[in-house]
Amino acid sequence: MAFKLSNHAKEEMERRSITWQILETVLYHPQQIVAERGNLKAYQSVIDFGSGKHFLLRAIIDDNLTPAVVVTVYRTSKIDKYWRPS
Template sequence: MKYKLSRHARLEMERRGISLDLLEQLLQNPQQIVAETRGKKAYQSIIDFGSGKRFLVRAIVADENDPPVVITVYRTSKIHKYWRMP
């Protein structure tokens, strides 16, 4: 997926220790794509960062732009809050 990375997303990835490789994997093969407010989408996957604890990594993307813009990226332990059951 071709995309543009916002300045905010770049800064937050660095601050949160999320690599560009991980973001690219998430955007290419998300476990879920969830509709968010104002037409945005959350690309998300559950990831084990090696500590044995699983986190949900979410990339909030404005798909209506060409190319799509990654607005922010974060990880959370609150999987149940964001995960959608089919």
């Protein structure tokens, strides 16, 4: 699947120091995909950002569009809040 970054997602990546390489890993190999509001989905994976502390990287995607649009991206330490049991 092809992805396009919204301007907001680009701004958030820069503001939150999320590299394209890390985002690309989550987009193409997410550990989990969960439904969000409306037609959106969260592609998410637990990532070590180099500090030894793990964060959940969430990319909110509208995959009803072609190419799919990354609406926003962020990392959070609240893994249990967003992680869905298998």
